[in-house]
Amino acid sequence: MHQLGSRSIEEPPRVKIGYVGGGSQGWAHTLINDLAQCRDIAGTVALYDVDYESAADNAELGTRVVERESADGDWTFEAVRELDDALADADVVVCSIQDPPEETFVHDIDLPKQYGIHQPVADTVGPGGILRSMRAIPQYREIAATVRERCPDAWVINYTNPMTVCTRTLYEEFPDIKAIGLCHEVFKHQELFAEIAERHLEEATDVAREEIRVNVKGINHFTWIDEARWRGRDLYRFLDDELEARRPLNGFEPGSMADASYWVNNYRVSFDLYDRFGLLAAAGDRHLVEFVPWYLALDDPAELHRWGIRFTPSSARLPDGDGPTRTERYLSGDETFDLSQSGEELVDIVRALLGIEPVETHLNYPNEGQVSNLPEGAVVETNALLTGDDVSPIAAGSLPREVRSMVLTHVDDQETLVEAGFEGDLDRAFRAFLNDPLVTIDRDAAADLFAELVEREREYLTAWNLEDADVLAT
CATH class of the missing domain: 3.90.1820.10 (AglA-like glucosidase)
Known part of the structure; x- marks a missing residue:
């Protein structure tokens, strides 16, 4: 970088x-x-x-x-x-x-x-x-x-x-x-592989995230890695050892994460999905569990702590009361805006597109065959080369059938939501809602939940046809 x-x-x-x-x-x-x-x-x-x-x-x-x-x-x-x-x-x-x-x-x-x-x-x-x-x-x-x-x-x-x-x-x-x-979710897994390189390769010291080359394929927050290299050395072969060192993967105690950061990530879900399917899931565990139903089928929410993560409560999403914003604190001098190396790539990408210096990174872009067994045109996350006013997606190969089936459910729901949004069709959006793996409640309860969400957020849904929607009428 x-x-x-x-x-x-x-x-x-x-x-x-x-x-x-x-x-x-x-x-x-x-x-x-x-x-x-x-x-x-x-x-x-x-x-x-x-x-x-x-x-x-x-x-x-x-x-x-x-x-x-x-x-x-x-x-x-x-x-x-x-x-x-x-x-x-x-x-x-x-x-x-x-x-x-x-x-x-x-x-x-x-x-x-x-x-x-x-x-x-x-x-x-x-x-x-x-x-x-x-x-x-x-x-x-x-x-x-x-x-x-x-x-x-x-x-x-x-x-x-x-x-x-x-x-x-x-x-x-x-x-x-x-x-x-x-x-930036994949960055964390590049950091993980940098640590793996240092643990398993004698010559690997102070390995930077940018030195790790991974093959990325999937959709945002449900992305998968099937290859990782450092200076041409295969790092993927060490994943079985890393898996064994982490067992039992769900070995944290309920309640043990109560004081942890809302964004804590111990890679336990990522490795559990690797154990199940042979590919390493490459997003934070708190994102990954939302794509498959079994981690969130909980009688007690604290049970999620077993996987080394916690729920982010709605209170964490709110501004800090009526006090000054972060920008206002910077402007008043109450907080210092320190220049730092952010690790983000936006400026690098702008430089690349201006022809100054090429960048290869992972990004979200319509599928032109870079994930060969996902629908063409659907937005997928893979590596791409950016240079001189051009983005060239890099072929990532296909997903194994069992992984593709999970990913495809969400691709189909996302495509349905976009189509429904252009039509303003609330009932069609509800069908995508029903098809989501986390909506495990019965249809009537799902309709009640969907309708209540729509009513609470009605002022932000004015582009949708709410008056003629069957799901609201029932």
């Missing part, structure tokens, strides 16, 4: 980045951090958010950061009030958006619990992922339509979950769009 600030050129290319969700307290700060340290591209970042004041605060923060003596980047940050203005003549569009969690995400997590459906994350699949998809599809149609009108040649880089549905919607609305989805 390119090290930020490591090289400069006399006249760096100038680009415009249109940021949708520019009031972000997370990804926007990462972008500010990385641009401030990059010498070989320059330009303007137009920050758009439905919360204009948050975007304006981030614009001020970005300006202050790049003005530091320690910063190398030549960037201007500005907040804009209209999506059209943010994307007009943009070279790159970045998306990281989220509806207010207290009005949406809290219901996505808490209501299914009342029906016995537990979700550690609730942003990709399961009831929470489906409702989030239903909210996101109209938003991403608008983004894609604006790209078509205002910057049709721009590259669109999406960070928003549900990653697959959001990226797929961009292509459905504007088939000629140039869009990719980025997720």
Whole structure:
């Protein structure tokens, strides 16, 4: 990976980045951090958010950061009030958006619990992922339509979950769009293999994540690795030893994770899926358990602790009370914005697409055969080479039949949700809801849960035909 600030050129290319969700307290700060340290591209970042004041605060923060003596980047940050203005003549569009969690995400997590459906994350699949998809599809149609009108040649880089549905919607609305989805879950497994290399290879010391080459295939948060190498050395052959060293995989005690980080990951589910199917599942365990029903069939939610993970409560999704946001704390001086090596690849990818330095990484992109036995056009996660205004997916091969059957269920549900979203067909979305493996309750209870979620979040579902939906009438 390119090290930020490591090289400069006399006249760096100038680009415009249109940021949708520019009031972000997370990804926007990462972008500010990385641009401030990059010498070989320059330009303007137009920050758009439905919360204009948050975007304006981030614009001020970005300006202050790049003005530091320690910063190398030549960037201007500005907040804009209209999506059209943010994307007009943009070279790159970045998306990281989220509806207010207290009005949406809290219901996505808490209501299914009342029906016995537990979700550690609730942003990709399961009831929470489906409702989030239903909210996101109209938003991403608008983004894609604006790209078509205002910057049709721009590259669109999406960070928003549900990653697959959001990226797929961009292509459905504007088939000629140039869009990719980025997720950092696989990075953790590259770090795992770096540790494995150091444990098993005498010559491997201080192995960096970027030195690990993995073959990635699947869909976002349900991705699989069947090959891992360090400097040409096979690391996959050590997985059986690693598996045995971790047994019993579900050996943590219920309650033992109560004080752990919500995002703790001990790779126990990942290795359990390897033990079952012979491929290493390459996402955090808290994501993986939502794709298959058996881990979350719990009488007591604390039983999930046996796998070394815990549930993220809805309270963790809420802002920190009525206090200042993170951006406001940076601006007031109550908290310091320290420049760091973020490990994220957005700036590297922009550099690659400008022809400065190629990048090979994993990303989400329509299937052109890179996963040979998943449907063409469905958004899949595999490795790709990015260079000179081009993305070339790298063939990852096929998934074993037993793994493909699990993945395909979710591909079909995601495709159904996108089609239903373009039709505004709530009853069809409910059929995808019924088909989700986590919806193990009977049909009537599922209809009640779905209807209650829709009613609670009705103001965010205005693009759907709610008046004629049979599922709401019953």
